[in-house]
Amino acid sequence: MSEKSISMCEGKGSLSHNNREFTAKNIDSSRTPNNIVFVQQELGEAYHQLFDEAVEKYNARQKRKDRKIGDYFEHLFNRPPSKSFIVNANKQKCFYEHLVYIGTKKDSGIGTPDAEITKECLREYMEGFQERNPNFYVFNAVMHLDESTPHLHIDYIPIGHFKNGLEVRNAKNKALEEMNFGKDAKANNRWRLAEWDILKNICNAHGIEISEPKKSRGYSYTVEEYGEHQDKINALNAEIERLTAERDETVAEFEKLSKKKVNITEIESIEAKESMFGKKVTLTKEDYDKLSDTAKKYVAMEKNIKKLKKERDAAVQELGAMKQQFEAVSSELSAYKKKEEDKRFFSREKQNAEAKRIKREDQLSRDLQKARAFISACGLTEDFAKYRYNRSRSTELE
Structure with a gap:
């Protein structure tokens, strides 16, 4: 596994x-x-x-x-x-x-x-x-x-x-x-x-x-x-999932409402009789209630459709914004990774340079010890001391 x-x-x-x-x-x-x-x-x-x-x-x-x-x-x-x-x-x-x-x-x-x-x-x-x-x-x-x-x-x-x-x-x-x-x-x-x-x-x-x-x-x-570095992306993924779910929910509800139709048959069956008061017509109370109820449902349906359209559009816009934010955070994380890699690279370069310097100084120290041993073996220690003294005095006078 x-x-x-x-x-x-x-x-x-x-x-x-x-x-x-x-x-x-x-x-x-x-x-x-x-x-x-x-x-x-x-x-x-x-x-x-x-x-x-x-x-x-x-x-x-x-x-x-x-x-x-x-x-x-x-x-x-x-x-x-x-x-x-x-x-x-x-x-x-x-x-x-x-x-x-x-x-x-x-x-x-x-x-x-x-x-x-x-x-x-x-x-x-x-x-x-x-x-x-x-x-x-x-x-x-x-x-x-x-x-x-x-x-x-x-x-x-x-x-x-x-x-x-x-x-x-x-x-x-x-x-x-x-x-x-x-x-x-x-x-x-x-x-x-x-x-x-x-x-x-x-x-x-x-x-x-x-x-x-x-x-x-x-x-x-x-x-x-x-x-610390992944929480933003996980949260944005969850937000995208939520917005996608809400968008799908809104679209499903919108389609459900769109399929609803006013019962035209019931309205056409209503019998309207001329009234004695000019061009007005009279209806039975049952037909009036049926017509009124149908009109109210139609108005409510239209309002719901407008509301759902608005919510759907808002969800789509918000989803687009979250995707952009997600891409921005992903880019930020990539930049952070590159920065960390560069930091480690320059650190290695510095360490290598320091190691070379130490090695060079160790070699110079060994060479100096050999030179002193050679001067001592040749009986030139006193002459070398005078040379160093005169050399330093000359430098001071200059």
């Missing part, structure tokens, strides 16, 4: 994609029933479960009505929960996604001999995730087996505890601190490295060797370097 890599990144997922509420182009729907759902809870329900008690206690202490909190989710994000990420003005996310792969399509893809083993490794990793990370409440977790490679989508809400104000909050930095990963800028990186080691040990126990992530030919990243 060849060595495999582990890929972990903070995804920007879509719950509707994760839970297969629609089928994207990269999904084999015949294998969708094989997906493993570990937990599936509504986001809004999870927020009520986690924060309602703390909100109630907080509100009970408030004397001013305008300081009280209603729905905690809407208090943070100014809108109800949805099927995708929401980020508020403080860059706080309504939930986070941990995306995990073992190997590649070539060595661990569905249909390869190792696919079943990697699936079991991912299952074991997921089953211990919540216990290892008590401050990351997992409300949605699924292993996808209907795409090219088995992988995990773990969606969680970070929970932090505070002495002042609201006692329990959505707070990732505090959650990491409470789980003993520190409270500096590298806390999240330390957590990810710990999770990387956990999965590596699980893979080793199942006979899978995990390689150090490659930086360039003949050189390996440390795990920490890999996290």
Whole structure:
């Protein structure tokens, strides 16, 4: 069994994609029933479960009505929960996604001999995730087996505890601190490295060797370097996947609405009678309600089509922008690799030059010792000392 890599990144997922509420182009729907759902809870329900008690206690202490909190989710994000990420003005996310792969399509893809083993490794990793990370409440977790490679989508809400104000909050930095990963800028990186080691040990126990992530030919990243330099690309890949899924979802909904037609037969069957009041006509109440209902549906359908077109266009534009950003980060990483290679090259040149200098000085030192020994053997030591003295005096006078 060849060595495999582990890929972990903070995804920007879509719950509707994760839970297969629609089928994207990269999904084999015949294998969708094989997906493993570990937990599936509504986001809004999870927020009520986690924060309602703390909100109630907080509100009970408030004397001013305008300081009280209603729905905690809407208090943070100014809108109800949805099927995708929401980020508020403080860059706080309504939930986070941990995306995990073992190997590649070539060595661990569905249909390869190792696919079943990697699936079991991912299952074991997921089953211990919540216990290892008590401050990351997992409300949605699924292993996808209907795409090219088995992988995990773990969606969680970070929970932090505070002495002042609201006692329990959505707070990732505090959650990491409470789980003993520190409270500096590298806390999240330390957590990810710990999770990387956990999965590596699980893979080793199942006979899978995990390689150090490659930086360039003949050189390996440390795990920490890999996290720092590859995280941007992994996040952008996850963002592209999310946008592609949202675009496919919008297109599917648009096509569904486009196929809906107003029931012309029902409208044509309505009998209109001339009224005694000029050119006006009279209808039965049943026919009027039918016509009114049909007109309302038509207007609503037109509005939905316009909205979906707008959302589709926005998703396509955003996807294009993310691809450009992905290419820019890839270029940046390539430049970094070249810089590191150049740095090592110039370092070798400097070391070689220093080695030559030392060798030359050693040779001169040996030659000087031989010359002194020769002068002494010839009985010229005193004459040589006078020569050196006169030479130095001459230099001083000049």
